[in-house]
Each structure stands twice: as structure tokens, then as C-alpha cells.
Amino acid sequence: MKTLNETAFHLPVLLRQVAEFLLTDVDGTYIDFTVGGGGHSKLICEKLGKSGRLIGCDRDAEALVQARSVLSDRVRLVQSRFSDIRGALKEIAAGTVTGILMDLGVSSHHLDDPSRGFSHRTAGALDLRMDQSTGEKAAELLARLSLPDLTDLITMYGEDPQARRIARAIVKEREQSPLATTEALAKVITKSVPATANKSLARVFQALRIAVNDELGELEKGLEAGWDLLKPQGRLAVISYHSLEDRIVKNFMREKAAPTSAAFEPFPTEHIATGRIISRKPITPDEEEIERNPRARSAKLRVIEKLG
Known part of the structure; x- marks a missing residue:
């Protein structure tokens, strides 16, 4: 397979903001569910301490080849779609993950x-x-x-x-x-x-x-898998690009942050929030980034922290 430089493969969106909101412990364990060309992962890896771990996942074999060419050997790469990711990472990351990134955009490649x-x-x-x-x-x-x-x-x-x-x-x-x-x-x-x-x-x-x-079905499974892998105070950051996927992400985070008892339940019970939304409004690219990368225009970053 032909290997491209990371910018040609895909220019990472909201790079600085992802690092700012996701990296809460430089010695923690992080997973990039959509490693793609390795842009976000490269910056995350550079900011990790000696004990920090990073795992990069993607369903596209070409993306993993590209990621391998730009990421250090300390990054473990796994080919998996969202619906299989819980099983693929169960033995190495279950309940220990500090932060997870999902960039739902189609790569420039x-x-x-x-x-x-x-x-x-x-x-x-x-x-x-x-x-x-x-x-x-x-x-x-x-x-x-x-x-x-x-x-x-x-x-x-x-x-x-x-x-x-x-x-x-x-x-x-x-x-x-x-x-x-x-x-x-x-x-x-x-x-x-x-x-x-x-x-x-x-x-x-x-x-x-x-x-x-099956992008929307995979997204729903990926959100739940990511939530299960996170440890308390771990964060899930998701970048969406169109209303269909953003609605799923928004509703998922709202449910985790402030679930309510269903009106049709005969004996409603109190549901305890399991998450805290970090930014009430989605984080979007500034004009400078949009000018540099027009494909970033519709990007929305949402972040939630798991309570415990």
C-alpha cells in the first residue's frame, strides 16, 4: 500500500482542543477509536509521560498502515470497527482508560x-x-x-x-x-x-x-463500548460532522449526564447521572482553521467525563 504524509492523508480537525479537553493525565491510557492518518494520535503521544499508553484503532487497513508510518512504536495499533472494539480491547484496556477520541469524519484520503x-x-x-x-x-x-x-x-x-x-x-x-x-x-x-x-x-x-x-449503528455501539472502557473521571471526546451523527452523540451524552425516569414506568425510580458534560455547547473550529481546512467547517466536538 502507498504511504502518504499525514497532512495528505488527513488534516486533523480541532487538534489543539482535543488535546486540551482529553488529556487529563499524561501517564494515563488513551484510545483513538479512529486513528486514521495518525494526526490526533501523534499529538497525544507527544504529550504523554513515560508511563502513558496510547492505542490506535481503525476499521480501515490502509489507515493503520499510514498511522504506523507517523506514530512511534509505543503506540499499539488494532484493526477493529466500533461494534467489535470492546472485545478487541477487553484484555488490555477494560475499565482503565483515561480518555477516548472518536473522530467521525471521512478522511481526506x-x-x-x-x-x-x-x-x-x-x-x-x-x-x-x-x-x-x-x-x-x-x-x-x-x-x-x-x-x-x-x-x-x-x-x-x-x-x-x-x-x-x-x-x-x-x-x-x-x-x-x-x-x-x-x-x-x-x-x-x-x-x-x-x-x-x-x-x-x-x-x-x-x-x-x-x-x-452501518455508520449510525456502529456509532451507537462505539459510544457504549467507549463508555464501558473508561475508568471513573475518564473522558470521551467525539467529533461529528453532520446532524444525524451529532444527534446520536448529543443524546448519548445527555442521557449519561442527566438521565430521567421514563414517564410510562409504573413505579419510576431515580436514575443517577453517570457522566458530566464538559462543555455545554459543542466546540467548533475558528475561522483560521476553517480557512486552512474547509472540510473542518461542520465539525462539532463534544466531551463528557465519566463519574464514579
Whole structure:
């Protein structure tokens, strides 16, 4: 695999803020659930004391190769998706973790590499899998979904008001020939909704990526796994980039920080908060960072501390 420099692979977002809010003990144990190109992990590692530990995880084998090229040997790397991470780290980190980072953004490498199929701006195979060794490709998903299911997918994960029109165009086109490339899909979308093509292209590709990788289901499992791995006073920091994932993160943290008894319970019991939200409002990039890295514009960092 080709190794890139860390900036080319992915420019880390909110780097200084992550270090500020996550690093509470330089001799603690930290896990980067989304190590990617190693940008955040590199800074965390540089700030650790002699007894500090850092574990980097990613579901993408290419990301781990890149991370290995920029991180010191003291960093342990593990290939795992969120739903498997509890088992993968149980023996080495359960209940002892000081801080966990989850950066939910798609890396610049994924967007810029045509062979991965993440962007409508580059011609390549319609893949969109984070882990190319397993799972269904986006082209295969498009080929089998019914019109109602495809409409629902674009509506729920892409939040596009013209989902049905786009879905009809896709179904009609695939009857003539398979939609196997990003270029072919982009052409169908642009033709079906020319007035809103740019927005719809981004929305449909987002919807397919979320579905192919089960991103929202994986996120929910990852949040719970991370919470279980944290020790008391440990912190969970999550960077989200769109409303669907941010809503999940926000609700998770609110529930941990101030859970309430359900109104339908016949005998409501008092639920004790197990977390403390560190920043009531999400932390966002300043104008200088956005100018340097436009892809950071929609980033939101939320941090919660586990009580004990």
C-alpha cells in the first residue's frame, strides 16, 4: 500500500482542543477509536509521560498502515470497527482508560482516492466501504434495493427532499445498465435534479456511505463500548460532522449526564447521572482553521467525563 504524509492523508480537525479537553493525565491510557492518518494520535503521544499508553484503532487497513508510518512504536495499533472494539480491547484496556477520541469524519484520503469511491468529484468504482475486505459495495446495494427502500435510504441518511425523484431515476437507469462507478451515479443524479445537483450529489453519496458502513449503528455501539472502557473521571471526546451523527452523540451524552425516569414506568425510580458534560455547547473550529481546512467547517466536538 502507498504511504502518504499525514497532512495528505488527513488534516486533523480541532487538534489543539482535543488535546486540551482529553488529556487529563499524561501517564494515563488513551484510545483513538479512529486513528486514521495518525494526526490526533501523534499529538497525544507527544504529550504523554513515560508511563502513558496510547492505542490506535481503525476499521480501515490502509489507515493503520499510514498511522504506523507517523506514530512511534509505543503506540499499539488494532484493526477493529466500533461494534467489535470492546472485545478487541477487553484484555488490555477494560475499565482503565483515561480518555477516548472518536473522530467521525471521512478522511481526506478516502475522499481524494478514486479507488475508494467516496466522492462524486472523482471517477472510480462505486465502493464506499471503510473496510474493503468485507461487506457489500455501494454498487451492489444500489442494484438490489427496491424503489421504496432506496427512497427511504436517501431520505433518512441523506435528508434530501427530492429522494423519490432521485430514486426513480436510479432504478430506471439500472434497468438499462448497472451503476458501477461514481461517475455513472453522479450523472443520473445530476440529470434527475439539475437545479439542486450539487447538494443532492453530496447527500446521496453520504446516504450510501452511511448505509454501506452501518455508520449510525456502529456509532451507537462505539459510544457504549467507549463508555464501558473508561475508568471513573475518564473522558470521551467525539467529533461529528453532520446532524444525524451529532444527534446520536448529543443524546448519548445527555442521557449519561442527566438521565430521567421514563414517564410510562409504573413505579419510576431515580436514575443517577453517570457522566458530566464538559462543555455545554459543542466546540467548533475558528475561522483560521476553517480557512486552512474547509472540510473542518461542520465539525462539532463534544466531551463528557465519566463519574464514579
